[in-house]
Each structure stands twice: as structure tokens, then as C-alpha cells.
Amino acid sequence: SYIVFSDDSFSAMPYEDLLLFSGLYRKDIGLPFRCLVSPSTISEDKLSLLIECGLKSVQMGIESASPEVLRLYKRNGGIDAVKNAVKILNKYKSRIDPPIYDIIVDNPFETSKSRLETLRFLISLPKPFRIQLFSLILFPKTDLYDRYIKDNLCSKRSLDIINRQFFEIELNYINLLLIFVK
Numbered sequence: 001s002y003i004v005f006s007d008d009s010f011s012a013m014p015y016e017d018l019l020l021f022s023g024l025y026r027k028d029i030g031l032p033f034r035c036l037v038s039p040s041t042i043s044e045d046k047l048s049l050l051i052e053c054g055l056k057s058v059q060m061g062i063e064s065a066s067p068e069v070l071r072l073y074k075r076n077g078g079i080d081a082v083k084n085a086v087k088i089l090n091k092y093k094s095r096i097d098p099p100i101y102d103i104i105v106d107n108p109f110e111t112s113k114s115r116l117e118t119l120r121f122l123i124s125l126p127k128p129f130r131i132q133l134f135s136l137i138l139f140p141k142t143d144l145y146d147r148y149i150k151d152n153l154c155s156k157r158s159l160d161i162i163n164r165q166f167f168e169i170e171l172n173y174i175n176l177l178l179i180f181v182k
Contacts, residue, residue: 003033008061011037011046018046022053032056039085040077047088051095058089059100059132065121066114069107072144079121090126098128103178106135106170108153109144115174122181131181134166 013021025033034057035050042060062082063073070078077084089099103118122131138145169175 001031002056003029003031005033005035008036008038009041010035011043012041015043015046015049018049022049026053030054034059036060037085039081040075042085042088044088044091047092051092055096057097057100059102060085060089061102061104062118062122063102063104064107064110064114065118066110069110069114069118072107072109073104086125093126093128098130100130100132101125102132102134104136105133105175105178108136108148109151112174119174119177119181122178131178133169133175133178135164135169137164137166 032054035055036059037047039060039062047055047058063075064070065079065082067078070082075081086099089096101122103122105115136144138148
């Protein structure tokens with residue numbers, strides 16, 4: 001038995017709330033679990049506390065290593081937060097499974113340079129880790145969707161970017177290289 005907390009803001013909880021969770025979880029449930037963390041909200045004290053109550057696996061959204069793309073995604077802390085989070089996770093690698101890093105691909109605003117930046121960054125990360133690729137989905141009435149329409153990208157790319165599933169990544173050279181990063 002294993003529990004997965006699929007809450008993007010799990011690590012955003014204040015330490016005091018995680019302390020309460022930790023005690024109750026260990027006492028009442030006691031199963032190993034995985035949770036999602038965010039680079040800007042994970043800290044060594046939070047991670048240590050979660051490991052003590054049963055954390056066995058962490059999934060973290062890196063999304064991209066390009067500062068421009070991270071700004072586009074409004075990711076607080078940028079690449080420095082990602083580097084710091086990776087360092088924290090690596091410190092505990094003997095106590096948890098290899099981390100799972102999420103990367104967003106198929107972004108029509110991204111350049112080849114920024115895609116290669118992400119590839120190089122992933123290659124430089126301490127091993128072991130796993131990569132999960134997710135295709136960017138644009139939702140109507142969001143800033144990215146509005147920019148997509150404003151920049152007239154729908155004439156260059158199909159509106160499939162709205163209708164596809166997040167796991168349906170485009171088969172292109174960079175995406176294939178990302179799949180093989182380990």
C-alpha cells in the first residue's frame with residue numbers, strides 16, 4: 001500500500017501544519033507516501049519532517065531551465081529555486097527514491113535555445129532521478145492562451161494544443177533527447 005498526495009502546493013504548507021500532519025499521519029495511517037513539491041516551497045526542514053513520517057518519493061515540477069520560460073510560467077524563484085531544491089533532494093537521496101522531475105514540453109513560445117538549456121540542465125543534475133514530460137496545454141481565459149491568440153500562433157499551429165492530453169507529447173528531436181536523460 002502506498003499513498004500519493006497529488007497536490008501541487010503540498011510543500012507550500014507552513015512548517016507548523018506539516019508538523020501536525022506528520023504526527024497524525026504517522027499515528028493514524030503510517031503508510032509510505034509520495035507527494036508533489038514545488039522548488040520555491042520545499043526546504044530541508046520540511047523534507048526531513050516528511051521523511052520521518054513516511055515520505056518515500058518526491059515529484060517536483062522543474063518545468064524548464066530557461067529563466068524566460070520560468071517567468072512565462074510565473075514560477076517563483078526561477079532557476080535558482082530549482083537548483084536549491086535539487087540540492088536539498090539530493091542530500092536525502094539515501095532515504096527516498098530517486099526524485100521525479102516534471103518538464104513541460106511543446107511550448108510554442110519556447111525557442112530551441114531554451115529547450116537546449118533545459119536539456120543541458122537536466123544532464124548536469126545529480127543522478128539518479130526520473131523525468132516525466134508533459135505537453136503544455138493552453139486553457140481558454142488564461143494569460144498563455146490569450147498570448148497564443150494575440151501572437152497569432154493558431155495560424156501556425158493547430159488548436160490541438162488546447163484539445164490534446166498533457167501526456168501526448170510531440171515526437172521531435174529535443175523531446176526524444178529529454179526522454180533519454182537519466
